[in-house]
Amino acid sequence: MTPGGLRQRLEIWAGRVAPTVLTVLLVLLAAVPLPVPFWQPIGPGFALISVYYWAVHHPSALPPPIVFLIGVLADFFGLAPLGVGTLILLLSYSGTVSQRRHLAGQPFLVVWWGFMMVSAAAFFIAWAATSLLAGYLVEARPAFFSYLVTLGAYPPVALLLARAQRSFASV
Secondary structure (H helix, E strand, O other): OOHHHHHHHHHHHHHHHHHHHHHHHHHHHHOOOOOOOOOOOOOOHHHHHHHHHHHHHOHHHOOHHHHHHHHHHHHHOOOOOOOHHHHHHHHHHHHHHHOHHHHOOOOHHHHHHHHHHHHHHHHHHHHHHHHHHHOOOOOOHHHHHHHHHHHHHHHHHHHHHHHHHHHHHOO
16 A cells, blocks of 8 residues: 555545534533633534534434434533433434435535524523423523523534544545
8 A cells, every 4th residue: 555545544534524523622621620600501402403404414424323422411411311312313314314404505604594493402401301201390591591592502513523624625
């Protein structure tokens, strides 16, 4: 095997695993405790950004089994009650992929609006599922605050993911 052939194979492999690695890094970032009021993530918001981004722009880069494993990882880090984060990510992924034809290739604001809708549903379902599992209505303010933080985080995180996608698109 030639050195150029090995390098090309490594670049192809890196391009294939980059979406998964970036999403896992976002899960880890979301798990970092911050001294901010209401910072009790009820769902994996940063992972949701990545799952949505890849579902719109390149669904095969983050297939459902990987989304499932990322959800389990997010649940493991306590970003949602066990199973809730996984359910939210899978529902968000499948809903976004089903509407991909309306989102792919659209201006950023249209894609961001789509994310606002998907994440609103995701955070509501996460709050409802958490309340159901707890046996009482949990406080909704942390979920709403996390939703707003996630909406605000979408533009810079999407830019990061777009740059990563472009850097591996030439491979």
